[in-house]
Amino acid sequence: MSLHSTLAAVTERITERSRDSRTRYLERIRAAGEAGPKRSTLSCGNLAHGFAACGVTDKSRLAGDVVPNLGIITAYNDMLSAHQPYERFPELIRDAAREVGGVAQVAGGVPAMCDGVTQGQTGMELSLFSRDVIAMSAAVGLSHQM
Known part of the structure; x- marks a missing residue:
């Protein structure tokens, strides 16, 4: 079963729109994990x-x-x-x-x-x-x- 084309388009727009902020967020999470307790x-x-x-x-x-x-x-x-x-x-x-x-x-x-x-x-x-x-x-x- 494939994703409905409208849902796929909305998902792609959200993914693209949040790419920069998500990348920054994931970097902060990675750095916090490396820093440890x-x-x-x-x-x-x-x-x-x-x-x-x-x-x-x-x-x-x-x-x-x-x-x-x-x-x-x-x-x-x-x-x-x-x-x-x-x-x-x-x-x-x-x-x-x-x-x-x-x-x-x-x-x-x-x-x-x-x-x-x-x-x-x-x-x-x-x-x-x-x-x-x-x-x-x-x-x-x-x-x-x-």
């Missing part, structure tokens, strides 16, 4: 906050400033059926990280809004604005060098 630049007090909720194994792994620590940003909540299954994801991600010698911690949550729930309701236009809030919330959650 920066936990050693944090003060003892900051590290204490980051380590406090960890188990003994995760604490010892993080203390070495060698293993990666995956920051999990979650949209879990009980109110929206599509978001409720996310409740289990942090633990699944933590287990997978531990299996390969890493660590994973929930770094933050983002507001969750469902277009389907708000459809026809006062305030439903907020779902478009919530995308910016979600992006900013994720950036804040991932900003502390843990």
Whole structure:
């Protein structure tokens, strides 16, 4: 089955239009990966906050400033059926990280809004604005060098 010609044309335009910004983004991600963890630049007090909720194994792994620590940003909540299954994801991600010698911690949550729930309701236009809030919330959650 081939891609519909209109979808192919739109995809190509988006790919071309975002080529430069995507290239810059991927370069920043590559450089950050090569630079490695920066936990050693944090003060003892900051590290204490980051380590406090960890188990003994995760604490010892993080203390070495060698293993990666995956920051999990979650949209879990009980109110929206599509978001409720996310409740289990942090633990699944933590287990997978531990299996390969890493660590994973929930770094933050983002507001969750469902277009389907708000459809026809006062305030439903907020779902478009919530995308910016979600992006900013994720950036804040991932900003502390843990």
